[in-house]
Amino acid sequence: MAISRTDPLTLEVVELIGTVVSRYHQEYEQAAAEHALTGAQARVLGLLSLEPVPMRRIAQKLKCEPSNVTGIVDRLESRGLVERRPDPADRRVKLAAPTPEGLDTARRLRESLDFAREPLGQLTEVERTLLRDLLKRMLGEDAL
Secondary structure, eight states: OOOOTTSHHHHHHHHHHHHHHHHHHHHHHHHHHHTTOOHHHHHHHHHHTTSOEEHHHHHHHHTSOHHHHHHHHHHHHHTTSEEEEEETTEEEEEEEEEOHHHHHHHHHHHHTOOTTHHHHHTSOHHHHHHHHHHHHHHTTOOOO
């Protein structure tokens, strides 16, 4: 039997997910502003703090136009937080990479985001694992 997508429980879960996302974005924008960054700049810097990334892949991950990413990286570069460098695997491709100051800023930004950590800290490890696996399943990713 198929579950109705408009049953009360489904509607409540959708509403709760929307509230979580809204709060996260609100806090993320506020934390970014405290570091004199826009939300988009903070997201790019956070992504780059994991590894240098080609500009096109940044656009794909953020689901935006490559020209938007160019502008964001330009502004981060002018602040000394990001640099462009050739990709060792293909010198025609430019990678955006964080500078040491950019890595420090990304770390401080991550540390200032309490909204997600505090409520998750109230869950047991088993509950957090279950939540992670359910979210991955909702996104079509393997839970293993």
